[in-house]
Amino acid sequence: MSDLITRLRSPQTMSNFTCTTDLYEEMNRQRVLAADEIERLRELMRAVVEHFRRDGDGLVDAPGHCHDVPGAWDSDNGALAGKPCAWCALWKEVIAGSKCDE
Numbered sequence: 217m218s219d220l221i222t223r224l225r226s227p228q229t230m231s232n233f234t235c236t237t238d239l240y241e242e243m244n245r246q247r248v249l250a251a252d253e254i255e256r257l258r259e260l261m262r263a264v265v266e267h268f269r270r271d272g273d274g275l276v277d278a279p280g281h282c283h284d285v286p287g288a289w290d291s292d293n294g295a296l297a298g299k300p301c302a303w304c305a306l307w308k309e310v311i312a313g314s315k316c317d318e
């Protein structure tokens with residue numbers, strides 16, 4: 217046991233401990249910055265969604281779209297008929313990312 221205590225108190229061990237502590241503090245600082253940035257982006261997405269929804273748009277399909285089947289191109293859209301609409305799919309992701317449906 218005393219051997220372990222001696223090794224823990226050695227200058228090399230203390231140097232490693234400081235390094236580890238610095239890395240931990242930097243990682244924690246970066247984690248907080250990333251969390252703040254994610255929340256800022258979520259707030260921006262929420263503001264965009266609310267802007268369109270205030271006018272009654274973007275409630276089912278993406279703003280400016282009104283498909284017979286939500287999120288899918290209508291039968292009169294030629295080769296796109298029945299295929300997923302990329303704008304509506306993106307809008308759905310924005311809503312999910314902004315947590316506007318919570």
Ligand SMILES: [Zn+2]
Pocket residue numbers: 277278281282283287288301302303304305
């Ligand atoms: Zn669409």
